[in-house]
Amino acid sequence: SKDLKGAMETLIEQKRQKLSTVEKLDEHMDFASQLIFAQNRGDLTAENVNQCVLEMMIAAPDTLSVTLFFMLILIAEHPTVEEEMMREIETVVGKDELQS
Numbered sequence: 001s002k003d004l005k006g007a008m009e010t011l012i013e014q015k016r017q018k019l020s021t022v023e024k025l026d027e028h029m030d031f032a033s034q035l036i037f038a039q040n041r042g043d044l045t046a047e048n049v050n051q052c053v054l055e056m057m058i059a060a061p062d063t064l065s066v067t068l069f070f071m072l073i074l075i076a077e078h079p080t081v082e083e084e085m086m087r088e089i090e091t092v093v094g095k096d097e098l099q100s
Contacts, residue, residue, distance in 0.1 A: 008054045012036065031056070 015032050019025070035052055038044040044052075075082050089098070 004054065005050065008050050008057070012049060012053055
């Protein structure tokens with residue numbers, strides 16, 4: 001738990017440093033950035049920011065796997081949607097091999 005908390009604090013500090021050096025801020029305004037700016041304004045504490053980022057890191061794989069599972073079920077139940085998706089992939093990718 002302490003190791004994870006320390007790692008989160010390090011990542012947030014790295015993000016804070018990156019934000020302080022970028023020229024175009026709007027290209028780097030993700031949720032973590034918003035949390036950091038909320039802390040800078042005094043709306044959140046450092047502990048609030050750390051906890052939010054930690055929860056995002058822990059919860060994301062779980063919710064992502066459930067979402068992907070249901071998405072695949074819906075695609076399997078709607079073959080015309082699957083065909084349209086495959087046509088779009090072929091249009092974008094062409095004959096190239098799909099990459100991760």
